[in-house]
Amino acid sequence: xxxxxxxxxxxxxxxxxxxxxxxxxxxGTLNVEPTRIxxxxxHLRERGYSFxxxxxxxxxxxxxxxxxxxxxxxxxxRVDRITVKLRLHSAAPEIDSVTNAWPxxxxxxxxxxxxFGVVFGGHPDLRRILMPEDYEGHPQRRDFPVGGEPxxxxxxxGQSRGMPQ
Amino acid sequence: MEIKREPVNLRVRDLNSxxxxxxSEVLGPNPSSHLEGSDFERHVEESVLTxxxxxxxxxxxxxxxxxxxFGLACCAIEMMSIVAARVDVARFGFEAFRASPRQADLLxxxxxxxxxxxxxxxxxxxxxxxxxxxxxxxxxxxxMGVFNNYALVPADKFMPIDVHVPGCPPRPEALMHGVLKLxxxxxxxxxxxxxxxxxxxxxxxxxxxA
Amino acid sequence: MSPTEQPTLSEYRRREQSITLSPLQEQLxxxxxxxxxLTLNFGPHHPxxxxxxxxxxxxxxxxxxxxxxxxxxxxxxxEKTAEDxxxxxxxxxxxxxxxxxxxxxxxxxxxxxxxxxxxxxxKRAQYLRVIHMELNRIMSHLVxxxxxxxxxxxxxxxxxxxxxxxxxxxxxxxxxxxxMHTRYFQVGGVIEDIPGGFAEKLSGFLDxxxxxxxxxxxxxxxxxxxxxxxRGTCPLDAETLLSLGVTGPLLRxxxxxxxxxxxxxxxxxxxxxxxxxxxxxxxxxxxxxxRLAEMYESVKIVKQAxxxxxxxxxxTENRKVALPPRHELATSMEALIHHFKxxxxxxxxxxxxxxxxxxxxxGELGCFVRSDGSSKPARVHMRDPSFVNLQSFSHMAKGAxxxxxxxxxxxxxxxxxxxxR
Numbered sequence: 001x002x003x004x005x006x007x008x009x010x011x012x013x014x015x016x017x018x019x020x021x022x023x024x025x026x027x028g029t030l031n032v033e034p035t036r037i038x039x040x041x042x043h044l045r046e047r048g049y050s051f052x053x054x055x056x057x058x059x060x061x062x063x064x065x066x067x068x069x070x071x072x073x074x075x076x077x078r079v080d081r082i083t084v085k086l087r088l089h090s091a092a093p094e095i096d097s098v099t100n101a102w103p104x105x106x107x108x109x110x111x112x113x114x115x116f117g118v119v120f121g122g123h124p125d126l127r128r129i130l131m132p133e134d135y136e137g138h139p140q141r142r143d144f145p146v147g148g149e150p151x152x153x154x155x156x157x158g159q160s161r162g163m164p165q
Numbered sequence: 166m167e168i169k170r171e172p173v174n175l176r177v178r179d180l181n182s183x184x185x186x187x188x189s190e191v192l193g194p195n196p197s198s199h200l201e202g203s204d205f206e207r208h209v210e211e212s213v214l215t216x217x218x219x220x221x222x223x224x225x226x227x228x229x230x231x232x233x234x235f236g237l238a239c240c241a242i243e244m245m246s247i248v249a250a251r252v253d254v255a256r257f258g259f260e261a262f263r264a265s266p267r268q269a270d271l272l273x274x275x276x277x278x279x280x281x282x283x284x285x286x287x288x289x290x291x292x293x294x295x296x297x298x299x300x301x302x303x304x305x306x307x308x309m310g311v312f313n314n315y316a317l318v319p320a321d322k323f324m325p326i327d328v329h330v331p332g333c334p335p336r337p338e339a340l341m342h343g344v345l346k347l348x349x350x351x352x353x354x355x356x357x358x359x360x361x362x363x364x365x366x367x368x369x370x371x372x373x374x375a
Numbered sequence: 376m377s378p379t380e381q382p383t384l385s386e387y388r389r390r391e392q393s394i395t396l397s398p399l400q401e402q403l404x405x406x407x408x409x410x411x412x413l414t415l416n417f418g419p420h421h422p423x424x425x426x427x428x429x430x431x432x433x434x435x436x437x438x439x440x441x442x443x444x445x446x447x448x449x450x451x452x453x454e455k456t457a458e459d460x461x462x463x464x465x466x467x468x469x470x471x472x473x474x475x476x477x478x479x480x481x482x483x484x485x486x487x488x489x490x491x492x493x494x495x496x497x498k499r500a501q502y503l504r505v506i507h508m509e510l511n512r513i514m515s516h517l518v519x520x521x522x523x524x525x526x527x528x529x530x531x532x533x534x535x536x537x538x539x540x541x542x543x544x545x546x547x548x549x550x551x552x553x554x555m556h557t558r559y560f561q562v563g564g565v566i567e568d569i570p571g572g573f574a575e576k577l578s579g580f581l582d583x584x585x586x587x588x589x590x591x592x593x594x595x596x597x598x599x600x601x602x603x604x605x606r607g608t609c610p611l612d613a614e615t616l617l618s619l620g621v622t623g624p625l626l627r628x629x630x631x632x633x634x635x636x637x638x639x640x641x642x643x644x645x646x647x648x649x650x651x652x653x654x655x656x657x658x659x660x661x662x663x664x665x666r667l668a669e670m671y672e673s674v675k676i677v678k679q680a681x682x683x684x685x686x687x688x689x690x691t692e693n694r695k696v697a698l699p700p701r702h703e704l705a706t707s708m709e710a711l712i713h714h715f716k717x718x719x720x721x722x723x724x725x726x727x728x729x730x731x732x733x734x735x736x737x738g739e740l741g742c743f744v745r746s747d748g749s750s751k752p753a754r755v756h757m758r759d760p761s762f763v764n765l766q767s768f769s770h771m772a773k774g775a776x777x778x779x780x781x782x783x784x785x786x787x788x789x790x791x792x793x794x795x796r
Contacts, residue, residue, distance in 0.1 A: 024727050025490050052620055053732065054741055054758035070743065072730050072758070076617075079638050083203075083730065104620025107766050115454075130447040130795055132281045139315055139455055142753075146452075146459050147315030149322070151308045234422055236451050238792050239474035239555060241426070242518065249537030264422040277794070282419065282427060282448040289420055305451075310466055314459075316452035334555055 006026070010047065010082070014040055029083040034095050037086055041071065041098055049073035049082055055108040057116040061142035064094060065089045067116050071098075097123035117142035220352075226270075226296065227351035230259045230344070233269030233293065235286075237276025240303035241333040244275045247344075252327040254336040259344065266292040271347070273340075274320050277305035283318045290324050298351070300343055304333045394426030396713040402793040412440060419448045425522065425784060426791030437736075437776050442769040450795040457755040461721030462488055462561060465755060470556045471740075471756055473793030475518055478504075478511040479735040480757065481560040483742035485640065487731035488562045491724050491746055494696050499687040501643040503739045506577070506680045507550070507559060509673040513584070514543045516666050516673075520591060523663070523785035527604055532594060539587055539750050542580050549573050562722075564690030574681060581678050602660070609771040609783040611660040619770065620763040623738025625787065629657030635734035642733075647679045655793075659779075662786040669736075696722050719748040730758075737761050737788055759793035 007028035011018045022029040032040050032165035041052075051074040054061065058068040065087040073082050088095060097120035099105045109120045110129040117138040120126055127133060137144055236244055247254045254260055263269040266289045276285055290299065299320075304310035306320040307329040320326055327350065357366035384392070417430035427448035433441040457465040468478040469484045482504060489496060498506075517536040524532030544554040550569050551557035559565055595601050613629040626633055629630050631655045636644045652668035654661030690697045698717055699710040716722075724746040732741035738760030745754040768787055772780035 022706075025493070025729055027729070029728075051617055053739060054730065054743070054756075056729070056743060056756045056758065058745055058754050058756075062429075070728075070730075072741070076633055076638075081732075102620075103618050104763055104766065107762060125525075128447075130450040132447070139452060142458075144455075145315070146313075146455055148313035149309055149317075149319055151313070175626075224728065235420065237427055238451075239471055242474065245522075245533075246537060246541070247572050248533075250534050251538075251541045266420075276450050277449060279448060279450045285419060285448070299660070311452065311471060312451050312455050312456050315453040316455075336554065366760065 007082075010044070012163075013047075014043055027081060027083060027147065029085055030089070031085050034086045034088055037071075037084070038096055038101065040084060040097055041073070042101065044073055044082065044084070045101075048075040048077060049080070051076055052102045052104050053081070055105050055112065057112040057118060057140065058089065059116060059142045067093050067118055069095065069112060069118060093118045094121055095119075096121050097126075099123055114138070117141070188287045223352050227348040229261075229299070230271040230348070231261050231263045231269045232259055232271040232273050233266050233289070234264050235272055235274055235289070237274070237278065237282065238305070240305070240334045241276035243337055243340060244273055244302065246337040247340055249337075250290055250333050253325070254341065254342050254344070257345070266290075267294065269293055269295050271344075272297065272299045273344075274299060274306050274326075275301055275302040275334075277303075277310065277312065278318050278320055279316050280318055281325050286320070287323050298327045298347055299324060300328045300330060300340075300347060302330045302332075302343070303335055304331055307331060377582070392555075410436070413660055416675050419445075425789055428784075428789065428791055429795075430780075432777070432780070434777060439772050439775055439777060439780055442780060443773045444765055444768060446765070446791070446794050448664050448795065449791050451792075453796045454755055458752060461750045462724060462752060463717075463721060465752060466561065467556065467558050469755065469757065470558065471792065472796055473737070473740070473759060473761065473790050474555070475515040476511055476735045476737070476740075476792055477556050478508045478560060479733060479740055481558075482508060482642070483731055483733050483735075483757065484744070484755065485562050485734065486753075487729050487742040487744040488724060490729045490731055491727055491744060492562070492696060492722070494563050494691050494693055496564055496642075496691060497688045498643065498685045499568075500703075501693075502680045502684050503565050503569065503689060504560060504642055504679050505644065505647070506684075509676045509680070510543050510546060512736045513670050513673045516670050517543075519666060519736075519788045523788075524595065526781060526785040528603060529595060529598070529601065532591065534698050535591065535594075539584065546573065546577055546580065549576065561690060561697065563693065564688070566690070570691040574684075577677070577681055581674055581681070584674050585671060588667065588674075592667060604782050605660040605663055605779070605786070606658060607656075608659045608779040609775050610656055610692065611767060611771045612657060615770060616657075616767060619767045621738065621767050623714050623734070623736070623764070624662060624669065624766070625738070625764055625767070627651065628654035628661035628665045630655060632745075635732060637737060639732075644676075646683065647676045649673075649676050649679075650652050659782050659786045666736075666788075723748065724752070728754075732758070735760060737790065737793070738764060757793070757796060759796065761789045761791075761793045762796075765789055765794060 004023040007021050007023055011021045011030060016032050017033050017040050019033060020031035022031070030040070052071060053074045054072040056070055059068060060066050060068055065088055067088045069086055069088070071084040073084065095118060096107065097109055099109060100122070106124070107129060108128060109123055112118050113120060113126055114128040114130050115138060128135060131139065168283065246252060248260060248262065270293060272290055274286065301307045301320045305312065305317065308319055309317055310333060326344045328347045330340055332339050413434045415432045417432055419427040419429040429445040429448065431443040431445065432439060439449060453468055456468050460468060467479050470481050472480050480545050517540045521533040521536030529738060547557055548554050550573055551559040551567070611629060613626060613631040616629055617631070622633060630649050630653060634651045637651055650674045652665045652672065654665050694710065694713040699713055703710040704714060726746055726748040728743065728745040730741055730743045732739050739758070740760055741758035743754065743756040743758065744752055747753040764787060768784065771783050
């Protein structure tokens with residue numbers, strides 16, 4: 001992990017793309033401007049962080065901007081990890097896809113789209129990946145209900161159970 | 166409860182059935198070697214295996230289930246364990262797991278059924294030919310299991326299930342017990358004589374003839 | 376059928392000899408060789424897809440031009456369910472994700488929560504965790520070997536591998552009471568110390584395991600069919616694999632020795648002496664050989680961990696995180712209060728976000744936990760290795776005959792529970 005000073009140096013190089021830096025439990029995080037994400041990732045790739053370990057979403061409901069996308073980068077030569085985070089408003093959850101430069105982002109961006117509703121512009125094939133294609137709603141958002149079926153015991157046996165057998 | 170038995174009739178057992186059936190010309194004029202009336206009936210009952218066609222067919226069906234390979238999630242690994250050597254399902258004749266639903270008659274639904282998978286399970290079940298049975302293995306398909314949420318469907322909601330095997334995942338021995346229970350259900354003896362042993366008539370969970 | 380040569384042939388023979396394929400050949404040459412592509416649907420119910428994976432295979436003749444995997448058929452909403460439960464109740468939920476490597480799922484999550492809580496895990500608990508994790512690695516590779524050999528047609532391997540797997544499951548049952556999804560790892564350590572007799576049974580198992588792996592090698596390594604199906608089929612170089620985010624035995628088979636246990640040791644892995652098997656070409660045979668060799672190395676690690684098992688507590692002494700031992704409940708009031716708080720509400724975790732990566736049998740398994748200060752996590756995301764590794768499948772299978780992607784899928788070792796979560 002870059003230590004706190006290394007993190008600040010990287011943030012200085014990136015300039016105004018970085019909104020904030022956080023150094024928490026030994027790991028460095030950059031909070032960046034959503035429109036500049038591709039450039040930030042390219043710069044970090046030149047600095048050595050050439051492996052994208054993970055791309056996932058977070059929902060910060062109820063605070064706006066609500067939808068977060070987290071990019072975990074890894075430098076295999078120096079065994080260093082750095083996290084890049086950005087936040088999007090739920091009213092306008094669009095961002096550029098990084099799949100062209102980082103092919104590993106393909107399925108992972110589809111999953112973020114499916115679960116949170118973040119639209120990745122320029123993605124080769126943005127469809128739902130885990131839910132059925134015609135599903136409505138984005139399940140991982142915090143205001144989506146957990147759902148579930150009532151478990152049928154003897155006392156509520158008479159309730160409708162879907163298909164007649 | 167006492168089971169009444171008639172005392173053993175040695176005379177009946179001594180006589181060769183061929184002699185009986187051939188009739189008096191072969192035996193000669195000695196009348197003591199003939200069996201009359203109820204003795205004759207008892208001899209036939211004891212020496213000839215009589216059955217109805219239904220029972221014979223049920224016996225054959227129950228001893229040769231062809232399970233369909235339908236492993237969905239973690240329970241599938243324990244289903245593979247019953248095919249393995251420790252709890253050997255081949256002892257009972259069920260080791261022929263068929264990949265094609267047309268050739269299978271038992272669907273062991275092992276694992277969690279998501280909403281994307283449910284119509285496919287139903288389609289596979291419909292493709293199976295009658296008579297067919299389904300075992301819902303594990304907690305996730307029987308009820309909702311560990312995950313009571315938007316993504317899963319209990320199997321009862323879209324297909325008829327004969328035996329539910331609880332567990333998460335059920336031990337191979339538990340699944341074996343479930344399969345054997347289904348076997349006994351097919352042979353129309355669902356409780357395997359336990360109701361008599363434990364004096365529990367009236368607590369049946371399976372309606373006979375259903 | 377007269378043996379003598381007849382100068383004049385019968386009508387039948389003359390007609391037989393006059394048949395030629397020339398009109399048909401002319402017909403074929405007249406046609407253009409068209410690029411007729413056939414799209415085939417593979418699964419989700421298929422014996423060779425290792426779970427409910429659906430593949431759309433585009434074939435030109437028998438050559439694969441494109442493979443598109445469609446997943447989601449066992450999506451369980453694990454991450455959503457985890458947000459609804461207190462921190463220690465999430466452990467059984469998250470264990471069922473990648474259902475062959477349950478200890479790894481549990482450890483990734485527990486490690487993330489321990490990082491957030493800044494809780495120290497005692498040395499004995501770390502060694503016990505390593506023992507169970509490496510046994511799980513061996514067990515996962517055994518199931519992989521059994522089912523892959525089944526796909527290739529070497530059906531008897533299945534029984535041999537499952538024979539060893541039953542022994543490992545007996546050990547798990549001894550330590551935790553359950554064969555699979557044991558809920559043994561808790562935040563702060565392990566739930567219970569190993570019982571008496573565990574060490575003897577484990578060392579008995581470890582003594583015979585290397586010879587068993589030799590047997591598997593003897594059965595498959597020089598088998599003509601296995602060699603023809605695995606050698607040289609569907610290779611992929613390390614560069615492409617890295618850009619696709621692939622880690623684990625797939626990457627090591629291509630020549631890159633990246634293993635988190637050595638590169639960034641966690642949980643006392645730095646105390647143990649073991650090697651990382653690395654392949655050269657990156658074809659299916661290298662992937663198979665890497666995993667087989669990893670079984671030997673895991674046996675070594677467990678042996679060292681068992682011999683060096685230190686004395687001490689099996690879970691952290693911090694009563695705000697771990698349940699107090701039951702004998703204390705009779706005498707100490709604070710223990711009773713801690714027990715009550717932990718069981719009803721659970722411990723509270725200070726707000727923050729952390730990503731905790733470990734090396735699972737399939738690659739880098741990472742757990743991202745976001746906490747908002749309450750007793751339930753606000754987001755649990757598991758970065759599953761199979762999910763990312765599956766993206767490389769179409770790159771591997773392009774241009775191969777249809778039988779090779781089947782072998783490649785077997786060597787890829789996808790676990791659909793982890794892919795779909």
